[in-house]
Amino acid sequence: MDTESHDPVVVDCDRCVVRSPAACGDCVVTFLLGAPPAGIEIAADEQAALDALADGGLVPPLRHVTAIPDRHSDSA
Template identity: 70%
Template sequence: MSDTNDPVVVDCDRCLVRSPGACGDCVVTVLLGAPPDGIELDTDEVAALGALADGGLVPPLRLVIPLTTPDTHAG
């Protein structure tokens, strides 16, 4: 996900791949039932979820959000 210590904000409403197929196989939905207000994960939590997914214990985080930087524009 991120190489920084910034938290990862999981906002299901902003996810670009949100669909029954993607959400049903996302760790957030599996563990939390897609919380309506989203969740914030710190880097340790993201790493732990990644390790669980790598071990086949939970599905991976499927979150895909639009990129907006000075060089890109969401549209």
């Protein structure tokens, strides 16, 4: 897998739209760090490694989801 062209993933748990006890309890960030942090940056190669571990059932997947700004809203 080519990870050189991917930008890092910034995980800000405070901005996660699925943040809840159920989602956080089954997220790799909570699994590895114990509690949602203020924010972390995961490099592309680290993300690939976490994906491989999650695919193998060794850790839960990253559950982080951020809201996408509405590009169609009228800002005038």
